[in-house]
Amino acid sequence: xxxxxxxxxxxxxxxxxxxxxxxxxxxxxxxxxxxxxxxxxxxxxxxxxxxxxxxxxxxxxxxxxxxxxxxxxxxxxxxxxxxxxxxxxxxxxxxxxxxxxxxxxxxxxxxxxxxxxxxx
Amino acid sequence: xxxxxxxxxxxxxxxxxxxxxxxxxxxxxxxxxxxxxxxxxxxxxxxxxxxxxxxxxxxxxxxxxxxxxxxxxxxxxxxxxxxxxxxxxxxxxxxxxxxxxxxxxxxxxxxxxxxxxxxxxxxxxxxxxxxxxxxxxxxxxxxxxxxxxxxxxxxxxxxxxxxxxxxxxxxxxxxxxxxxxxxxxxxxxxxxxxxxxxxxxxxxxxxxxxxxxxxxxxxxxxxxxxxxxxxxxxxxxxxxxxxxxxxxxxxxxxxxxxxxxxxxxxxxxxxxxxxxxxxxxxxxxxxxxxxxxxxxxxxxxxxxxxxxxxxxxxxxxxxxxxxxxxxxxxxxxxxxxxxxxxxxxxxxxxxxxxxxxxxxxxxxxxxxxxxxxxxxxxxxxxxxxxxxxxxxxxxxxxxxxxxxxxxxxxxxxxxxxxxxxx
Numbered sequence: 001x002x003x004x005x006x007x008x009x010x011x012x013x014x015x016x017x018x019x020x021x022x023x024x025x026x027x028x029x030x031x032x033x034x035x036x037x038x039x040x041x042x043x044x045x046x047x048x049x050x051x052x053x054x055x056x057x058x059x060x061x062x063x064x065x066x067x068x069x070x071x072x073x074x075x076x077x078x079x080x081x082x083x084x085x086x087x088x089x090x091x092x093x094x095x096x097x098x099x100x101x102x103x104x105x106x107x108x109x110x111x112x113x114x115x116x117x118x119x120x
Numbered sequence: 121x122x123x124x125x126x127x128x129x130x131x132x133x134x135x136x137x138x139x140x141x142x143x144x145x146x147x148x149x150x151x152x153x154x155x156x157x158x159x160x161x162x163x164x165x166x167x168x169x170x171x172x173x174x175x176x177x178x179x180x181x182x183x184x185x186x187x188x189x190x191x192x193x194x195x196x197x198x199x200x201x202x203x204x205x206x207x208x209x210x211x212x213x214x215x216x217x218x219x220x221x222x223x224x225x226x227x228x229x230x231x232x233x234x235x236x237x238x239x240x241x242x243x244x245x246x247x248x249x250x251x252x253x254x255x256x257x258x259x260x261x262x263x264x265x266x267x268x269x270x271x272x273x274x275x276x277x278x279x280x281x282x283x284x285x286x287x288x289x290x291x292x293x294x295x296x297x298x299x300x301x302x303x304x305x306x307x308x309x310x311x312x313x314x315x316x317x318x319x320x321x322x323x324x325x326x327x328x329x330x331x332x333x334x335x336x337x338x339x340x341x342x343x344x345x346x347x348x349x350x351x352x353x354x355x356x357x358x359x360x361x362x363x364x365x366x367x368x369x370x371x372x373x374x375x376x377x378x379x380x381x382x383x384x385x386x387x388x389x390x391x392x393x394x395x396x397x398x399x400x401x402x403x404x405x406x407x408x409x410x411x412x413x414x415x416x417x418x419x420x421x422x423x424x425x426x427x428x429x430x431x432x433x434x435x436x437x438x439x440x441x442x443x444x445x446x447x448x449x450x451x452x453x454x455x456x457x458x459x460x461x462x463x464x465x466x467x468x469x470x471x472x473x474x475x476x477x478x479x480x481x482x483x484x485x486x487x488x489x490x491x492x493x494x495x496x497x498x499x500x501x502x503x504x505x506x507x508x509x510x511x512x513x514x515x516x517x518x519x520x521x522x523x524x525x526x527x528x529x530x531x532x533x534x535x536x537x538x539x540x541x542x
Contacts, residue, residue, distance in 0.1 A: 015254075017236025017247035028241050079245050090240050 022070045026063035029078060030054060032085040032096055033115060039098035045105060046116045060117040073110045081108035140203045140279060149196030152288065158300070159188045165299055166346045170357035170364075174403035175333040177364050181309070181324055181346055187300035190292050197289035205276040212273030218266025225259030304328075305346055312350070313342030333368040360400070362504075366481065367398035375409060380416035386465075386520045386532065388417050390496060394482070397498070438516040438537035442468035449473070450489035458491050461531035464519040471495075471533060472514040472541055475507045479525060484538075486513060494523050496534040503537055514541040 020028075034053035037043055048056060058064040070078055084100040084107075105112055163186040171178045232255045237248025304327025311319045319339040322329055324346075331339075344351050353361070370391075380388065392413040398404045432438040446454040446464070449472045457464060473488035484495045484507070495515060497504045507513055515538035523532035 015249050016242055016244070017249050017253070020238075020241045020245055020247050024238070025241060025245055075245065079243070083243055086243060090242060092239050 021066075021068075022075055023063055023066055023068040025075065025078060025082075026061060026068060026070070027058065028092070029082050029085065029111070030057040030061070030063060030115065031092065032082075033057070033101070033104075035093075035095035036085075036098060036101040039101045041105060042101060045112055057115055061115060073108075073114055077108075078111060081111045140205045140276065143202045143204070145200050145202075147198045147200060148289075149198055149286070152194045152196060154191065154193050154293075157190045157192060159190060160300070161186045161188055161297070166305060166349050166351040167299065167302075168344055168346075168351040168353050168357070170353065170360045172360055172364050172401045174367075174401050174405070177331045177333070177336055177361070179309070179329040179331070179344065181305035181327050181329065181351060182302040183305045183346075184299035184302040186297055189296045189298065191294040192290055193293050194288060194290050197287050199285040199287065201283045201285070202281075203283065204280045208273045208276035208280060210273075211269045212277065215266045215269030215271070215273055218262045219270050220266070222259045222262030222264075222266055225255045226263065229255055229259070307347050310345040310348075311339065311341035311343075312345055316340060333364070333371070336365050337368040337372060339365075363397060363400050366394065367401055367404055370394045371398055371405060371409065375412050377412070377416070380412065381419065383416065384521075384523075385417060385420050386523070388413055388420070390520075390534070392417070393498070432537055435514075435516065435537045435539050439470065442516050442518070442536055444468045444470035444516055446470070447472075448488055455489050455491060458488070458493065458531050461519055461522050464531075465521045467519050468516065468536075469519055469533065470514065470516055472512070475509060475511050475513050477509055478507075483525065484535075485528070485530075486515075492528060492530045494525055494528070494530045494532045495538070496520065496532060497538060498535070503539065507538070507540060512541040513538055515539070 031054060033042065033046070034057065037046075037048065037053050043049075046053075046057065062068050069075075073081070081104055084103045085096045086094075087100050088094050088096055164183050165186060166181065166183050169180045169182070171180065229252055232250070232252040234250045234252045236250045240248040242248070306324055306327060308321045308323050309329050310321045318341060329344075344353070383391075392410065395406055395409045395413060398406050432441050445467050446457065447470045448454045448458060454469075471486065471488060471493065473486040473493065476485040476487045476492065478484050479494075482497055484497050486493045486495050495517065515533070515535045517533040517535040517538075520532040520534050523530065
């Protein structure tokens with residue numbers, strides 16, 4: 001029991017590294033949204049058409065640049081809106097469910113506008 | 121690092137003072153010496169010893185204490201106290217494993233990459249921890265768990281062990297109670313037992329009661345008391361007393377040649393045997409009487425019975441030695457044969473019946489069915505006890521023929537052994 005408690009504590013303290021830069025965080029959000037591209041309304045809202053999702057959104061948002069930083073929406077807002085997208089797990093290839101994506105569409109229109117290239 | 125030393129010291133102190141389980145056993149060592157101790161129990165006993173020198177019988181009374189002789193063994197006794205802690209072993213094994221893995225992880229830290237896990241970003245926007253950081257944290261955790269357990273286990277193992285205390289022990293290995301410190305007794309002797317009024321009490325002179333044959337002849341007693349307490353008399357002395365009492369009567373009976381000439385041969389044989397028994401008393405005038413009886417027997421053309429009859433010490437031995445030809449009980453067919461006892465003279469028989477009465481010391485009347493049988497009981501025999509009237513008895517004996525006793529004319533059987541029957 002003692003070992004289990006201390007082990008959990010150790011995992012808590014040992015499982016994170018340095019803060020990810022805004023560009024990496026932005027690319028993570030884009031990749032997760034693109035994995036849910038087939039969910040209702042996503043392709044239309046992001047105005048992707050038949051274009052390749054990741055490249056289009058990176059180019060549109062500027063996330064492809066190494067020195068990218070969030071302005072509007074802010075990093076904190078993006079982190080909060082990202083939470084439903086990582087509900088299934090933080091693994092890079094893990095696609096969010098359509099319900100989680102719909103929650104983001106509803107609760108974070110500023111993020112969707114940012115990804116769609118529209119001004120908030 | 122100073123706090124770590126303090127923590128280690130505190131841990132060692134706490135573990136060192138923790139109570140451990142203990143098991144104590146006692147082992148017996150070699151015997152150092154054996155010795156005997158005599159303990160006086162505070163009780164006193166009275167005993168009487170009989171000595172006969174015709175015509176006097178002396179009873180020497182002594183009082184003695186009861187002593188208990190104890191044989192002791194003094195030996196070495198080892199009290200072994202075994203201290204142990206059953207959790208020491210598991211603590212050492214678990215502690216050693218955790219310490220080894222933890223220390224190994226810390227020592228191998230440089231071998232792990234310090235690069236954070238960039239493919240994963242957590243909800244707070246941070247990369248995953250680097251393998252080196254994970255190894256460091258796990259190393260510290262395992263080491264902090266393993267080291268105290270290891271230290272605890274080692275201290276408990278060091279404290280475990282046997283503690284032997286050697287001491288001297290004493291045990292009583294045997295006990296024997298016996299009379300000791302005998303002293304001549306004083307006081308007045310009372311007589312008990314026997315039919316009729318007991319004889320008058322007699323004072324002791326120098327611890328001795330002296331009785332003449334004439335006095336004994338008029339006395340009837342089975343035991344003596346001193347100061348109200350029964351005096352112990354050995355079996356041999358009881359037999360000597362009984363013999364002296366019989367002889368005091370037998371040797372006082374007048375032997376008239378004319379009367380002897382009228383006696384039946386069987387009666388003469390019985391008289392001769394009773395006189396022969398008096399040879400056991402030193403100085404008893406036996407020989408002249410024997411000559412008279414043997415002369416009377418010779419006059420009748422009868423040889424004296426050999427005295428080397430089988431010696432028996434129990435009823436079973438009597439049955440074995442005499443091998444009774446007939447077993448006569450109230451419902452046996454052999455009962456009718458007693459109607460003509462002259463035909464059975466000399467035959468050993470086993471007889472069962474009810475003791476009706478005792479005539480004199482040496483004749484008993486036993487009722488077997490409808491027939492009364494006179495039984496000659498040698499009163500100097502140990503088994504010739506006072507059988508209660510009406511008791512069932514069984515006896516091994518030899519048929520002597522027919523005998524008249526007062527108004528009773530009945531078969532006569534000389535008992536070899538008689539006992540109470542169930």
